[in-house]
Amino acid sequence: MSKKIWVHAELSDGKITNVTFELLSKALDLAKEMGDGAEVEATLIGTGLDGEAGRLAEFGAKKIYAADDPRLKLYSPVTYAPILADLASTHSPEIYVFGATAAGSALGPTVAARLKTGIAAHCVDLQLNGEKKLKALVPSFGGKVIGEILCPGKIPQMASVKPGIFVKKEPALAPKAVEKVDLRTYAKLLDAKALEPVSAVRRPPSGLPLNEAQVVICGGFGVGSQENWNRLEELARLLGGAAAATRPAVDEGWTGEHTMVGTSGQSIRPKVYIGFGISGATHHICGMNESGVIVSVNRDEEAAIFQVSDFRVVGDGSVILSALLNAVKAEME
Numbered sequence: 001m002s003k004k005i006w007v008h009a010e011l012s013d014g015k016i017t018n019v020t021f022e023l024l025s026k027a028l029d030l031a032k033e034m035g036d037g038a039e040v041e042a043t044l045i046g047t048g049l050d051g052e053a054g055r056l057a058e059f060g061a062k063k064i065y066a067a068d069d070p071r072l073k074l075y076s077p078v079t080y081a082p083i084l085a086d087l088a089s090t091h092s093p094e095i096y097v098f099g100a101t102a103a104g105s106a107l108g109p110t111v112a113a114r115l116k117t118g119i120a121a122h123c124v125d126l127q128l129n130g131e132k133k134l135k136a137l138v139p140s141f142g143g144k145v146i147g148e149i150l151c152p153g154k155i156p157q158m159a160s161v162k163p164g165i166f167v168k169k170e171p172a173l174a175p176k177a178v179e180k181v182d183l184r185t186y187a188k189l190l191d192a193k194a195l196e197p198v199s200a201v202r203r204p205p206s207g208l209p210l211n212e213a214q215v216v217i218c219g220g221f222g223v224g225s226q227e228n229w230n231r232l233e234e235l236a237r238l239l240g241g242a243a244a245a246t247r248p249a250v251d252e253g254w255t256g257e258h259t260m261v262g263t264s265g266q267s268i269r270p271k272v273y274i275g276f277g278i279s280g281a282t283h284h285i286c287g288m289n290e291s292g293v294i295v296s297v298n299r300d301e302e303a304a305i306f307q308v309s310d311f312r313v314v315g316d317g318s319v320i321l322s323a324l325l326n327a328v329k330a331e332m333e
């Protein structure tokens with residue numbers, strides 16, 4: 001029987017998320033490399049799924065397992081995880097991948113634990129090794145090395161990947177075959193009220209969303225103070241862009257976690273990325289190295305960020321930030 005690579009399709013407001021299509025695109029590449037007629041299939045949970053299931057087929061999923069029920073409208077690991085784990089143990093996919101989103105980061109490991117397999121979380125790439133087993137690449141040791149994680153003795157081999165790491169390719173148009181999951185055995189679980197999700201409330205985004213900004217001004221620990229941070233945000237605003245951060249800048253409390261870029265934050269591809277006081281740890285670089293033009297300011301001429309930068313500015317970030325801000329203001333007067 002041909003091997004299967006499964007992608008769990010995540011919904012947001014009833015629509016399939018972009019990360020799902022990114023994962024399907026990558027899964028198709030892996031299936032091709034795996035050979036022997038390996039196929040890509042998807043799992044989908046929610047309600048009123050017919051239209052969205054079709055979109056999965058458009059992006060190459062040969063078969064879609066759809067658990068469709070009004071009681072599954074809102075995500076809950078309590079109901080979703082047992083259904084997905086049972087499906088995987090029945091159909092034995094070789095590989096099963098999830099988006100490393102807020103929901104996927106909880107759901108993937110819960111499914112893995114039920115299946116008594118491992119999951120490589122927050123991967124920056126997925127490859128196959130010489131034996132055609134999944135090789136998941138994850139930054140390790142503070143981002144200084146890329147670890148290769150294998151789980152060759154168990155199936156499924158599981159991984160989660162953040163949105164924006166893989167490129168969503170053009171639709172691959174697989175014939176649509178939707179298999180509705182028989183939910184009768186889950187009736188008790190679905191009717192239990194103890195942990196019933198009541199509503200999902202979306203926090204309105206403030207300012208331009210990072211992944212839509214064409215210009216991103218990013219600050220790291222080297223920005224040094226809240227006062228400097230405020231200037232960095234002002235520069236981003238004046239340039240019609242968005243401000244982003246490394247983890248230490250978030251830890252300092254200069255900005256919120258929603259601005260973090262990297263393995264635990266967002267992946268971005270702006271046309272222009274200007275970074276101040278950022279060393280260039282892999283955890284950060286993997287979230288921004290696909291940016292168009294990368295400009296970095298660092299007082300250390302050996303800083304690793306310079307290796308991925310198109311323009312390198314060696315100097316004091318706060319002096320250069322002020323000079324740039326004043327120049328932009330003067331230009332706008």
Ligand SMILES: Cc1cc2nc3c(=O)[nH]c(=O)nc-3n(C[C@H](O)[C@H](O)[C@H](O)COP(=O)(O)OP(=O)(O)OC[C@H]3O[C@@H](n4cnc5c(N)ncnc54)[C@H](O)[C@@H]3O)c2cc1C
Nearest residue numbers: 220221222246247262263264265277278279283284299317
């Ligand atoms: C599991 C895990 C997940 C992680 N996920 C993320 C993530 O998603 N995103 C992320 O960013 N990090 C993440 N990290 C942290 C990451 O490993 C690095 O520690 C972090 O990216 C470093 O941030 P930084 O460059 O701002 O700080 P530092 O490494 O401290 O670098 C500061 C830089 O500023 C320069 N500098 C200092 N003063 C000045 C000045 N006056 N002018 C100019 N330059 C100056 C210094 O030369 C230095 O290069 C993660 C870590 C772990 C363990």
